[in-house]
Amino acid sequence: MRPASQPLKFLAFALIVISVLVIEVKVPYLSELERVQRQGQITILTRNTPTTYYLGANGATGFEYDLITAFSEYIGVQANIIVNDDFSEILATIKAKDAHIAAAGITITPWRQQHVTFSDSYHDVTELLVYKAGNKKPRSVEDLNGMIVDVIDGSSHQESIRALAKKHAHVEWRSHENIDINYMFEGVSKGDFKVTIADSIDFQMNRRFYPGLKSAMHISSDKKLAWALPKTKDTSLLDAVNEFMRAAKQNGLLERLEEKHYQHLPALSFADAYTFRKHIKTRLHPLIPLFKKVARDKNLDWRFLAAMSYQESHWDPNATSPTGVRGLMMLTQATARQLGVSNRIDPYQSLDGGSTYFLNMRKRIPNRILEPDKTWLALAAYNVGLGHLEDARVITQKQGADPDRWADIREYLPLLTQKKYYHFTRYGYARGHEPVHYVRNIRNYYDLLIWEFSGDTESPDSSAQEFEQSH
Numbered sequence: 001m002r003p004a005s006q007p008l009k010f011l012a013f014a015l016i017v018i019s020v021l022v023i024e025v026k027v028p029y030l031s032e033l034e035r036v037q038r039q040g041q042i043t044i045l046t047r048n049t050p051t052t053y054y055l056g057a058n059g060a061t062g063f064e065y066d067l068i069t070a071f072s073e074y075i076g077v078q079a080n081i082i083v084n085d086d087f088s089e090i091l092a093t094i095k096a097k098d099a100h101i102a103a104a105g106i107t108i109t110p111w112r113q114q115h116v117t118f119s120d121s122y123h124d125v126t127e128l129l130v131y132k133a134g135n136k137k138p139r140s141v142e143d144l145n146g147m148i149v150d151v152i153d154g155s156s157h158q159e160s161i162r163a164l165a166k167k168h169a170h171v172e173w174r175s176h177e178n179i180d181i182n183y184m185f186e187g188v189s190k191g192d193f194k195v196t197i198a199d200s201i202d203f204q205m206n207r208r209f210y211p212g213l214k215s216a217m218h219i220s221s222d223k224k225l226a227w228a229l230p231k232t233k234d235t236s237l238l239d240a241v242n243e244f245m246r247a248a249k250q251n252g253l254l255e256r257l258e259e260k261h262y263q264h265l266p267a268l269s270f271a272d273a274y275t276f277r278k279h280i281k282t283r284l285h286p287l288i289p290l291f292k293k294v295a296r297d298k299n300l301d302w303r304f305l306a307a308m309s310y311q312e313s314h315w316d317p318n319a320t321s322p323t324g325v326r327g328l329m330m331l332t333q334a335t336a337r338q339l340g341v342s343n344r345i346d347p348y349q350s351l352d353g354g355s356t357y358f359l360n361m362r363k364r365i366p367n368r369i370l371e372p373d374k375t376w377l378a379l380a381a382y383n384v385g386l387g388h389l390e391d392a393r394v395i396t397q398k399q400g401a402d403p404d405r406w407a408d409i410r411e412y413l414p415l416l417t418q419k420k421y422y423h424f425t426r427y428g429y430a431r432g433h434e435p436v437h438y439v440r441n442i443r444n445y446y447d448l449l450i451w452e453f454s455g456d457t458e459s460p461d462s463s464a465q466e467f468e469q470s471h
Helices: 002-026 032-039 063-075 087-095 156-167 181-190 200-206 236-250 253-261 270-298 302-313 333-339 347-363 373-384 386-398 406-417 433-452 463-470
Strands: 041-046 054-056 059-061 078-083 101-107 123-132 148-152 172-176 195-199 213-229
Touching: 032 041, 032 063, 032 236, 041 063, 041 087, 059 063, 063 078, 063 101, 063 236, 063 253, 087 101, 087 213, 123 156, 123 181, 123 200, 148 156, 148 181, 156 172, 156 195, 156 213, 181 195, 181 200, 181 213, 195 200, 195 213, 200 213, 213 236, 236 253, 270 302, 270 347, 270 433, 302 347, 302 433, 333 347, 347 373, 373 386, 373 406, 373 433, 386 406, 406 433
Parallel strands: 041 078, 041 101, 148 172, 148 195
Antiparallel strands: 054 059, 101 213, 123 195, 123 213
């Protein structure tokens, strides 16, 4: 009977081979993009900076964050965002294929291209030499003699200064590990460093926080920001990113994100930014409990209300203008009566009345207009009046632009100062430049307060009531 076992062994072997072949047929090769889509999640690295990702009034925000969110929706998955502020670690993680994408304001450089693959560029930047106002301005490479240029280790700025030092023997530099650009700006601002190098967009965004900083000269220009991906023969994910970037340029997404995050910059002068930071310490802190109480009652972010109040009165409860408007929110006599405000210089009444008036303006903005445009339009109406805002929207539409988009409306509001335009409007002449500056300033102050009080959206405590009683 034993010889009969040989056919059985052969049959068993054949069945195993067939089953393997069947499995191989049933499980086709999946591209990187398909694997990500099957998992339903993509891992993306970014940094915690004002230009990339941070916690705003309504949760996570930032240019890169919004772009990441749009891309993950584009390919139909959730984004697993990991924050790491170290450029070297970010690139090493991508090189090791431990994350799918790095979307962290990364500049394309020849050295980096040897280790990772870059997507199509989505933003151009210039590298600037940054120094402290009052110090001698380096106007040329020769002026760097005797100075040390401090840069972030692993950054594109390190590559640029290294290349510059090879050409000019007198150029000295040093790098710092495990720090971010804010640390460098702080160091220059305090005098710990003479100069540093920063991307133009980082400088533009952060100089509001460090008003003593100035740009001395260009270190290099025409640098490209892009997303970094692992080097691999499978380009399916890279192709999807590039397809998304092309679509984002064509459908206006990149333009809208730049308007949202950058186009209200710059607005504050050195004196404005310096005074604002001083007033945070001397005037705002005693008022914070009250701002929180009113904001909670009105379902607003207290930092937004504080930004409005600073634009109106510089947080001076007794402020009075030559035209007779008074208080923290600079209410007119007529508006105060309409809102039931009996004492305009009472901080609580002023904030309560002003915030109510703003919310009334926002309710009257058409529902089809989405945020944040709805808020910017409400602020403009608060400043110049709803009638003049509607006139400006009509002009905007007649000029072929979008009357529901603040970026377009603000271009045409100033035309209300010109007779050939306001003559045909319902409400006539208006100082159309003022609401443009008004909204831009509040956006800047709000950004500063978000960064100064990051994540502080808590409800007020009992000290708010104590503040009210003491006033």
